[in-house]
Amino acid sequence: MAGERDVAGGNGVWGRGWRGPLSGLLDxxxxxxxxxxxxFIPHAGRVHVCPACLATSRPVEPPLCTICGVPFPAPAGIDxxxxxxxxxxPPFAAARAAFLYEGAIRDLIHRFKYDGAVQVRRPLALLMADRLAPLAAEKAPDLLVPVPLHVRRLRQRGFNQAVLLGALLSREWQIPLGRRALRRIRWTEPQVNLAAKERLANVRGAFAVTDRARVEGKRVMLVDDVLTTGSTLAECSRVLLRAGAAEVCAVTIARVAWD
Ligand SMILES: [Zn+2]
Ligand SMILES: [Zn+2]
Structure with a gap:
């Protein structure tokens, strides 16, 4: 019963959670x-990714940049x-990722986005909810805003991965989700095909706030799947701040390692 809260509260995804006497039967x-x-995962918590697979993706750990969240190579030191x-x-106050974009996390994100394995959203969102709970508690956002897809991309894919993740985070953290707070008003080249410096120009002017009143004076937390150079999150932040948002921060499942 307390399991729903345990994960969000950071007590660990491997905790016993709701599993009571019936769990053996359910298994x-x-x-x-x-x-x-x-x-098979014996004594599985709510996240159905086994410890061996999870160990193939490094979590983002301190010391890291207090703003963009990039982890520093030195094992010790302060943020x-x-x-x-x-x-x-950058225009955002803080961006944080749960894991580096590698190993099982990378594979799961790939299957989720490109193979339409939407069931994978649950373990990914739960891991995100657990690992990024400290930032959610510190920033206390009023609204979660998923990075929107262009309608053409949405039709191709059938879903927006950021909206699906945002919906689960919203439930875990009890923060409202503004699923249409932002929209993509211009088609852009996929960022993966571009060099770092072309990325910002590519997304410039690509987003718009749909309802100013929804974001005015609000602390907003953007939600996306992967942070690469941060250009998309920076542009979304700029648009939200211009519309009157009080502060913008961002969370992603993974970030591309320091290069
Ligand atoms: Zn496994
Ligand atoms: Zn930084």
Missing amino acids: LFFPPLCHQCRG HPCGPCLTTP
């Missing part, structure tokens, strides 16, 4: 299988703003 009929290797954030501060 018999609905064995918890790992979304990645399909292996501080990184060089690029000091020279050109």
Whole structure:
């Protein structure tokens, strides 16, 4: 019963959660299988990714940049703003990712986005909810806003991965979801095909706030799947701030490692 809160409160995804005396019986009929290797997970929590698969993706751990969240290579030290954030501060107050974009997390995101494996959204969102709960508690956002897809891309894919993740985060963190707060008003090249410096130009002017009143004076938390250079999140933040948002921060499942 308390399980729903345990995960959001950061007590760990491997906690016993709601599993009571019936859990053995449930495991018999609905064995918890790992979304990645399909292996049976004994004593599974709510996240059905086995510890061995999860260990193939490093979580983003301190020390990291207090603004963009990039982890520093040095194993010890305190969090501080990184060089690029000091020279050109991004419009968002903070961006945080749960994992580095590698291993099982990378595969799961790939299957979710490109193979339409929407069932994978649940473990990904629960891992995000658990690992990024400290930021949600610190920033106390009024609204979660998924990064929108262009309607053409939405038709191709059939769903917006950021909306599906945002809906689960909204439930876990008890923060309202503004699923249409932002919309994409211009078609853009997929960012993966572009070099870092072309990315910002590519997304410039691509987003618009649909309802100013919804974001005015609000603390907004953007939700997306992967952070690469942060250009998309920066542009969404700029648009939200221009519409009167009080502060914008961002969360993603994964971020591309420091390069
Ligand atoms: Zn596994
Ligand atoms: Zn930084």
